[in-house]
Amino acid sequence: MYSKKLEGIIPPIVTPFDEHGNIAGKLMEKEMKLAIDSRVHGLSVSGSTGEGPTLRDEELKELISIAKDFVKEEQPIVCGIMRTCTRDAVRAGLAAREAGADALMVTPTAYNVLVPDEDGMFDFYNTISNECQMPIIIYNVIPQNTVTPRLFKRLVEGTEFVRGIKQSVGGVPALYAMKMMCGDKAPIFAATDDMLYTCYDLGADGAISAILSVFPKLCVEMWECSQNGQKERALEIQNQLYYRWQCIAGNQFPIRLK
Numbered sequence: 174m175y176s177k178k179l180e181g182i183i184p185p186i187v188t189p190f191d192e193h194g195n196i197a198g199k200l201m202e203k204e205m206k207l208a209i210d211s212r213v214h215g216l217s218v219s220g221s222t223g224e225g226p227t228l229r230d231e232e233l234k235e236l237i238s239i240a241k242d243f244v245k246e247e248q249p250i251v252c253g254i255m256r257t258c259t260r261d262a263v264r265a266g267l268a269a270r271e272a273g274a275d276a277l278m279v280t281p282t283a284y285n286v287l288v289p290d291e292d293g294m295f296d297f298y299n300t301i302s303n304e305c306q307m308p309i310i311i312y313n314v315i316p317q318n319t320v321t322p323r324l325f326k327r328l329v330e331g332t333e334f335v336r337g338i339k340q341s342v343g344g345v346p347a348l349y350a351m352k353m354m355c356g357d358k359a360p361i362f363a364a365t366d367d368m369l370y371t372c373y374d375l376g377a378d379g380a381i382s383a384i385l386s387v388f389p390k391l392c393v394e395m396w397e398c399s400q401n402g403q404k405e406r407a408l409e410i411q412n413q414l415y416y417r418w419q420c421i422a423g424n425q426f427p428i429r430l431k
Contacts, residue, residue, distance in 0.1 A: 175308050177249040177275045179337055179360055180378045181214030182396050184385035185222040185253070187430050188236065196235055204386070205243040211389035214379065216240045219253035220278060221314065222383040224427050226255040230265050234272035241273050249275035251310060251381065257284055259300050266305035276308040277301070278339060278381065281318040288318045295327060302334040309334050310362065310381070313351075314341035322354035329359045339364050339381045345371055352376045367418040370411040373399035384418055387430060 186208065189200035205216060218236040219225035228236075233252055240250045252269035254277050256262040266277050279301060281294060289297065302309055311328070313320045319342050320328075328335040337360035340348040344365050351361050356376055363372030366384040373380075373396065385392045391410050398407035421429045 175275055177215075177247060179215075179249060179251075179276060179308065179310065182379060182385055182389070182393050183215040183217050183249070183251055183362070183381045184208045184213055184389055184392075185217040185220035185381055185383060186236075186240075186386055187427060188219070188223040188228065189431070196232060198235075198239060201236065201239050202243070205240060208386065208389045209243050209245075209248075212393050213248075213385070213389055215249040215251060215275075216244055217251040217253065217278060217381050219255070220312070220381070221253070221255075222386060222427060222430060223253065225253035230268040233265060233269050237269060237272035237274050251276045251278050253277075253312065254279045254301075255283075255312075257282055257287075259297050262297070262301055263304045266301055266307070270305055270307050274307070276310055276336070277305060278310045278312045280312045281315045281320060283315045283318065285317045291321075291324050291327075294318070294320065294324060295331065298328050298335055299332045302332040305334070307334060308336040310336065310360075311338040312341065313338055313347075314364075316342055319343070319347075322351050325351060326355050326358060329355065336360070337362060337378070340377075341365075344368075345375070348372055348377060349375050366422065367415045368411065369414075370395055370399055370407040373407070374404070383426075383430060384414060384421070387421065388414060388417070 189197040252274040341364040360378035363377040395410040
């Protein structure tokens, strides 16, 4: 049922709102068209870039519905699921599935005194896998609740639908550790915005990263160069984007992107 390939450049689109706090559909369409015209490999909605923790389940469905008008048949729609408990994560995942998403990108639980141990984390993702029955990319972004390479290996081998990981926390060394233990088991996506080519050179299978939404054409070119052996050009693009990213990163992150 879910056979679309999860790799390459999948930008997490910003979520524009109108003055009443509703999703601004026309602006969303403009952002998605810009990305698709840049030859990205899929679209991600409701990620950190898209202010996913603030969105209601019905708003996830609205974003997926808009994305379906832009992606090509082979391009996946990845929906961010950022909820504080298993029950709500399952509910949001089922809403995304109903709306036509091709994969879920699920953060670990984030509230610092409610962090589960490794068995609890396994149960969290295994329950979502069993209930939602669709591909899951772990969004490894919570500093106080990181998914270790050992746990990711256990999840890939022990659940039906955990299919990949977006490695955000820990930077390049953490991505490399994940690749060394699990690189032959599932896709590992880069999210170190200012060093994406470095991540590709270490074996990352693509990126789901905010900078892709701001500079989609350059980021697609950098990925293609990394895959075609044009390493000097890929590094040149990374160097071009490095200081631009320093101007964007930091607090009030989504508004900087917008």
